[in-house]
Amino acid sequence: MAENLMIRISVKAICDKKAQREKIAVLTAYDFPFARMFDTAGVDMVLVGDSLGMVVLGHQSTVPVTMRDMLHHTRAASRAVKHALVVADMPFGSYETPERALRNALRLIKEAGADAVKLEGGRAVEKQVARLVKAGIPVMGHIGMTPQTASGLGGYKVQGRDPKQAAQILADAKCLDGLGVFAMVLECVPSALAAKITRQVKCPTIGIGAGSGTDGQVLVMHDMLGIESGVRPRFVRRYAELEKTISRAAQDYIRDVRSGKFPSKAESFE
Numbered sequence: 001m002a003e004n005l006m007i008r009i010s011v012k013a014i015c016d017k018k019a020q021r022e023k024i025a026v027l028t029a030y031d032f033p034f035a036r037m038f039d040t041a042g043v044d045m046v047l048v049g050d051s052l053g054m055v056v057l058g059h060q061s062t063v064p065v066t067m068r069d070m071l072h073h074t075r076a077a078s079r080a081v082k083h084a085l086v087v088a089d090m091p092f093g094s095y096e097t098p099e100r101a102l103r104n105a106l107r108l109i110k111e112a113g114a115d116a117v118k119l120e121g122g123r124a125v126e127k128q129v130a131r132l133v134k135a136g137i138p139v140m141g142h143i144g145m146t147p148q149t150a151s152g153l154g155g156y157k158v159q160g161r162d163p164k165q166a167a168q169i170l171a172d173a174k175c176l177d178g179l180g181v182f183a184m185v186l187e188c189v190p191s192a193l194a195a196k197i198t199r200q201v202k203c204p205t206i207g208i209g210a211g212s213g214t215d216g217q218v219l220v221m222h223d224m225l226g227i228e229s230g231v232r233p234r235f236v237r238r239y240a241e242l243e244k245t246i247s248r249a250a251q252d253y254i255r256d257v258r259s260g261k262f263p264s265k266a267e268s269f270e
């Protein structure tokens with residue numbers, strides 16, 4: 001294991017990467033083995049995203065995800081991580097008021113082992129973000145296409161194409177930055193807007209479908225590993241084809257069981 005993988009990365013170290021022009025690599029993970037593999041590979045942050053509602057739990061959106069789901073999966077992922085910063089998503093309905101946000105963020109940190117929390121929205125969640133930051137909780141913002149309120153945005157669509165909407169997203173970014181978020185996700189916004197925000201905010205920006213001008217990138221693990229989730233957004237690059245590999249392995253196993261080839265003598269006890 002490389003030297004720096006032995007040390008737990010801090011929020012400050014993540015922030016410093018922006019000044020050092022070092023790109024930040026983030027992947028989602030929702031359980032122990034994947035969090036362990038990504039951590040050992042050297043990701044800077046493991047995001048226990050509420051995307052788990054869709055890619056793990058089979059929901060149609062992230063809306064049904066509960067605090068119980070997030071606590072359960074964050075516990076599993078955080079047990080595995082030795083180096084990366086573990087960021088847990090606050091699910092829909094868990095941060096409507098500053099006090100509720102504080103109570104639930106503290107649960108994710110104290111009970112489930114998260115280092116930081118992420119919540120969606122800009123100026124609309126100003127009071128919640130301010131409350132968490134005041135309590136010393138590292139907060140990651142998430143603006144642009146916000147899946148928890150995607151329906152109100154017209155679905156999973158690029159946001160900020162027209163100048164008025166772009167100005168609103170920029171104002172949201174500046175608001176979050178001013179409140180003291182340590183980083184923010186920019187999801188599905190035009191590259192030029194993401195680059196402009198990245199230049200104008202102090203904190204690192206983490207893009208997903210936001211081009212190459214952000215300070216870092218995040219992908220949902222199932223998308224980048226080629227495990228089908230029903231959609232294949234254009235911004236995803238596939239680094240593996242696990243759905244095919246796993247299906248083939250399962251088929252080979254079924255064939256061997258049915259033909260009596262498995263188990264062999266060597267795989268059995270005398």
Ligand code: KIV
Nearest residue numbers: 028049050051185218
């Ligand atoms: O829930 C999630 O996985 C996310 C990422 C897509 C940024 O919020």
